[in-house]
Amino acid sequence: MDKKLTIKDIALLAGVSKGTVDRVLHKRGKVSTKAFESVNAVLNEIDYEPNLIARNLKNNKIYSLVVVLPDPSFDPYWLPCVKGIEEAIKEFKAFNLSIKAHYFNPESTKSFITVNENVLALSPDAVLLAPLFYKEAITVMNLYKEKGVVVSTFNNQVQSAEDLNFVGQDLYQSGRVGAKLLDSIANNGKFAIIHINEKFKNAVHMQEKERGFRTFFKEKGVQEEAIITLKLKNPSIELNFTKFLEENPNLQGIFVTTSKGYQIAKIFNQTQRSKIAIIGYDLIEENVAYLHQGSIDFLIHQNPKRQVYLALTSLVEHFIFGKSIPGTTLLPIDIVNCENSIFYMA
C-alpha cells in the first residue's frame, strides 16, 4: 500500500524526533547541520506531502470571506452571483468559514466606497470584489492590502498590478465571438455596435468588446465604414434607434455590448421590420425570452455565477488547505441559443 508518509515516519527514517522534522520543514532553525542533512536526505527521497486535513484541524480558525458586489435589485445581471455565493456556502458549510455578501448601488461611487469601508472595518480574511469603478477600486484595494486582507476580483479586471487574483472573461475575445456569430448568420451589409449604458461605468468593458468586434471584421477585409457604433441612453433609446434604422436601411446585424439587448429586440417586435440579426449579452430573463421568441439570435454568457463560485473556491482552498490562489482565470465565452440556454441558467 502506498500510504502517505507522516512526519512521524520521516522522524523514524532520519533517526530524529518529530519536533526536529517539523523545524526542518518549517525552516524554524535550531537544528544542527547533521540533523538537518539526515532529515533532508529522507525528504528528497520520499516526496512528502503534508496531510492538509490534519493541518487544518489543528489551525481551526474561522476564516471570514466577504463578497462585495452590486445590489441585484438595481441590475438583474448580478442575481446569479448571489446563487454562486449560496452554492459556495453550501459546499463549504462543514468548514469553519463565514461567507457574507455586501451590496452596493452600482450607480453610485459613493455607495461603493462606503460599503467597502464598512467591510474593511470588519477586517475579514479576504474580500472578493466586483471593481466596477476603476479609480475607487484601486483605492479600496490598497486599503485592504494595508490591513493584510486578501483581495480577489471578478467580473471586470482592474488593469493594474493590484489585482493579481481575477476571475472573468477576455472581453476583447468576447467581441470577436460576437463578430464571428454575426458573420455566420448574416452576410455582407452593415453592422451596428450598440452600447446601452446609463452611466459610463462600463466604459472599459464596452470598448474592449468593440475593439474585438472591429478587429475581427478588419482582419476579414470588411471596410471600417460598414460597422457603425451607436450609443444609446435612456429615455431616448427608442427614438434614436428608430432614427438610426431609417438612416441605415441595409443593416444586417446588431451587436449589443451590454445586457440590455432586450430593449432593442422589443423595438423590433413592435415595428415588425424585416429580420435583422441580434447578438446580445447575458442570460437575464428578458433576454432569454426574446431568444426563445426569435428576435435575439445569440446571447453571450458571462457566467457571473461561476465567476463568483470559482473565485470563492480558490479563496477557501487557500485558507483551508493552504493552496496558492491562481492569478487570472479566464472563463470560456459561452455561446447561447434558444436550445442550450437552459443548461447555463440552472
Add this chain to the structure above:
Amino acid sequence: MDKKLTIKDIALLAGVSKGTVDRVLHKRGKVSTKAFESVNAVLNEIDYEPNLIARNLKNNKIYSLVVVLPDPSFDPYWLPCVKGIEEAIKEFKAFNLSIKAHYFNPESTKSFITVNENVLALSPDAVLLAPLFYKEAITVMNLYKEKGVVVSTFNNQVQSAEDLNFVGQDLYQSGRVGAKLLDSIANNGKFAIIHINEKFKNAVHMQEKERGFRTFFKEKGVQEEAIITLKLKNPSIELNFTKFLEENPNLQGIFVTTSKGYQIAKIFNQTQRSKIAIIGYDLIEENVAYLHQGSIDFLIHQNPKRQVYLALTSLVEHFIFGKSIPGTTLLPIDIVNCENSIFYMA
C-alpha cells in the same frame, strides 16, 4: 463569533458525556430515553454540523478510485479525459487517495470485459466507467455492485436503474442545438444528418442526436423529406459522400453526429464546392483546424475532461467528506466557433 459547535459542546449543554452524544448521533443505541431526549433537545436547537475534517482525519483510509475508459490512442476524443484525471489527482493529492486509469480498446467488447474484470479484482472503492457497450456495461456494473464497489458513469448513460450516478450531456437536446445552429446559418434547402461510425457502439448516441435534430425541424414545420440521414463507413466514406452530394444538389447544411466531422470537411476542401454549412462534434485537433480554416462552422463540445473531473470530484467528496453522490449531472451543451474554441481546450 459563530464558531461551530462540537460534540463536546453538545455534551456540556445536554449534561451528558461526549460518548453519549456520539451514540445518539450515530444511532448506536444503549442510551436511556432521558439522555436521548436531552441530547435531542440540544440538537434540535443548534443545527449541528459535524466537522468533516476531523471525521476524515480519524477514518484515514486510503480510498482507491479507478477510471475505466477507452484508450485515447484509438480515438483522440478520450484524450481530454486523461487530463481531467490528472487534474483531479493534482487537486486531491494531499488526501489519502489513489486515482488510477485503466484503458480498454473501444472497438472490442472483449477488451471492455477483461479490463473491468481486472479492475474488479483490485476491489477499489469506486469505479468511474465509460459504459460504451450497453449489454456488457450492465453486466459489469452488477458485478461491481455485488462486490460493494460504487459505480459512476460518464459520457453516455446506460438507460437503466443501474447507473444512478451519471455525468454527461442530454443527447436529444444536443441534436436540437445542432439543428438550431444550422437553422441560423443556412435557410430553406435540404439538410443531411451524417453518422460516421466504424462499429455500432455509438448507436444510441447517434439516434438520440438524430431524434433531437429532426424534432426541431418538425416543430418548425419543415417537411421530413428535407432532412436526409446518411450512414458512412470507412473506407467508402469519400465515394459514397460524393455520390450523395451529386444526388442532392440543393443541400444547405450537414450535421455530423460523431467526432469525425473533419473527414467531411476534408472532402469539401479537396473538391472546392460551393459553401455548405457543417456542424460537428468535439474539439479534437483535426476538427478545430477545419473550424479555424472555415469549413466547419460550429462544433458542439461534449466537455469530456470536465465530465471526468466532475464525476471524480463527486466521488472524492463522497468518500472524504461523506457527501452524497449527485444522481444525474447534465453538463451544458457548449457551442464552439473559431473565436471561443481556445477556452474550451485549456
Add this chain to the structure above:
DNA sequence: AACAAAAATGTGTTCGAACACATAAAAATA
C-alpha cells in the same frame, strides 16, 4: 437484601500537523 446480569454512561486513545514547553547536549565563561 444480596448478588449477578444487563444496560447505560464516561474515559481514553487514535488520526497527523503544529507548536509550547521541558530536557539534554554543546559551547562559552569563570
Add this chain to the structure above:
DNA sequence: TATTTTTATGTGTTCGAACACATTTTTGTT
C-alpha cells in the same frame, strides 16, 4: 574543571470525531 549560557532535541498537548474499553448505574433473580 565547574558553572552558566546557548543551542539543539525530544515530549506532550491541542484540534474534533470515532470508537474501544472501563466504570457506573439500573434491572432482574434468588
